[in-house]
Every structure is written in structure tokens, then in C-alpha cells.
Amino acid sequence: MSAQEHVRRLWRGRGTTLPTPRRGPRQQLDLDEILAVAITIADTEGLAAVSTRSVAARFDKTAMALYPYVGTKDNLIALMQDHAVAMPTWADPGAGYADDLLAWATALFDVYLTHPWLTSLSWAESGQGPNEQDWLERLLGIMNRWSTPDATRVTMLYATVRATAATAAAYRRMSSDDTEGWLERAQATSRLIPDFRSRYPLSTALPPVDPDWRETPRAALTRAVHILTEG
Numbered sequence: 001m002s003a004q005e006h007v008r009r010l011w012r013g014r015g016t017t018l019p020t021p022r023r024g025p026r027q028q029l030d031l032d033e034i035l036a037v038a039i040t041i042a043d044t045e046g047l048a049a050v051s052t053r054s055v056a057a058r059f060d061k062t063a064m065a066l067y068p069y070v071g072t073k074d075n076l077i078a079l080m081q082d083h084a085v086a087m088p089t090w091a092d093p094g095a096g097y098a099d100d101l102l103a104w105a106t107a108l109f110d111v112y113l114t115h116p117w118l119t120s121l122s123w124a125e126s127g128q129g130p131n132e133q134d135w136l137e138r139l140l141g142i143m144n145r146w147s148t149p150d151a152t153r154v155t156m157l158y159a160t161v162r163a164t165a166a167t168a169a170a171y172r173r174m175s176s177d178d179t180e181g182w183l184e185r186a187q188a189t190s191r192l193i194p195d196f197r198s199r200y201p202l203s204t205a206l207p208p209v210d211p212d213w214r215e216t217p218r219a220a221l222t223r224a225v226h227i228l229t230e231g
Contacts, residue, residue: 006075010082010129029059031069035083038076039115047117052076077121082129084115087138097146098229104139105161105225109218112165119166153228160224168217 008016009031018031038055052073056066070076090107093099112118126132139157143149189196197204210219 006071006078007128009070009075009079010127014130029061029066029069031079032083034059034066034069035080038080039084042080042117043115047077047120050077050080077125078127078129081118081121081125081127082131084118085111085127085135086131087111087134092142097142097148098226100142100146101139101157101229102222102225104135104142105157105221106218108135108161109165109168109221112162113168113172116166116169119162119169148229156228157225160221160228164217164221164224168214171214171217 005019008019012018012031034055037058038050041054041058042050050073051063052066052070053063055076056063059066070079085108088107088111090103093103136154139154140149143153193199209216209223
């Protein structure tokens with residue numbers, strides 16, 4: 001599949017139309033339905049479980065039958081990535097820079113938390129589609145409105161949202177056995193290293209970001225946005 005064909009799929013309905021085969025049988029599948037199935041697999045089983053074969057099997061098709069719709073697996077992942085980050089609708093609070101920025105960051109955080117596999121994709125794997133571009137444009141619009149456009153702030157904010165969402169998703173995956181194991185190790189450390197607090201006085205005296213450790217990532221994101229706007 002050529003780059004042009006892939007871009008036409010990414011931007012379908014947003015300036016381009018889907019390429020159609022010049023010959024052969026009429027297409028029977030819908031690209032949005034294919035991506036919805038692929039995203040469901042990634043959400044429930046992880047990104048490693050996604051392949052053209054596994055997705056095609058949900059439609060009782062072969063991997064080769066899926067190729068005219070999505071191309072290679074890399075093409076499929078890029079299409080999934082952009083499809084999954086479709087921006088929800090929300091109104092900027094308008095009360096201040098920090099509030100508007102936090103509304104943007106929280107919305108993206110929730111998208112990442114819904115589709116945690118998104119945070120496993122590197123920055124170099126941008127899907128380059130319209131939905132991703134919508135997020136950046138919305139962010140820059142907020143910064144321009146408050147006269148604070150800054151590429152460094154943009155990078156810092158994206159990195160913070162991704163990192164906190166990835167941590168929150170990891171916390172969600174923890175079972176009761178995982179939690180108990182962590183507590184057992186912490187208790188064993190206290191018994192075996194009785195001077196642990198005196199060895200590390202600064203880190204052990206650091207107050208928690210949130211009383212509930214499961215809410216720490218979201219609370220940390222909120223605090224980070226305020227620090228960023230104060231700076």
C-alpha cells in the first residue's frame with residue numbers, strides 16, 4: 001500500500017475519500033467497523049494480540065482479505081491509533097489558563113486510560129491523522145488564547161499526560177495478590193532495614209499526592225498542570 005493510499009484512509013471524510021479497487025470483487029467490509037474490532041482486541045487483550053489475522057478472523061476472513069482495507073499491520077496500528085483518540089466534546093471552563101489546560105489534559109488522560117495501549121506507542125509512531133491533529137490544535141488554541149504558546153510546554157504536557165495515564169492503567173491492572181505482595185515487601189523492608197527512614201529522610205517524609213494511591217496519577221496530573229501554568 002502506498003503512502004498516498006494510507007493517508008486517504010486516515011483522512012477519510014476529512015478531505016479525502018477511501019481508495020477503491022480498480023478490479024476484483026466489491027468491498028464487503030467497513031473500515032470503521034474493522035478499526036472498532038481491532039481497538040476492542042487491543043483494549044481487552046493488549047496490543048500484541050492485534051494482527052491482520054486476528055482482526056480478520058472476527059469477520060471470518062483471512063489476513064489477505066483484510067489487506068485492501070487497512071494494508072500492513074503497521075498501517076492498521078496507525079489507523080487504530082488515530083481512530084481511538086477521536087476527541088470528545090467538552091467546553092473550556094474559561095475561568096483561567098490552568099482550568100482550560102487541565103480540561104484538555106484530563107480529557108486526553110481519560111482517552112489514554114480507556115485505551116491504555118496508546119501509551120505504549122512511542123512518540124515516533126504518531127499516526128499523523130486528523131484526530132491526533134485535533135488534540136494539538138485544541139491545545140495550541142488554549143495556549144494562544146492565554147498568550148502562552150510554547151513548544152516546550154506542549155511536549156511537557158503530552159509527556160505528563162501519557163506517563164500518568166500509563167501509571168493509572170497499570171494500577172487498574174493490579175490484582176489483590178499484586179497489592180498484597182507489594183505490602184509484604186514494604187513490611188519486610190521495614191523489618192530488615194530498621195534505619196530505612198533515617199537513610200532516606202527526604203523521600204520517606206514526602207507526603208502522598210493523594211490519600212488513595214490509586215488516584216495518585218490523576219492527582220499528580222492536576223498538580224503538574226498547575227505547576228506548568230504557574231511557571
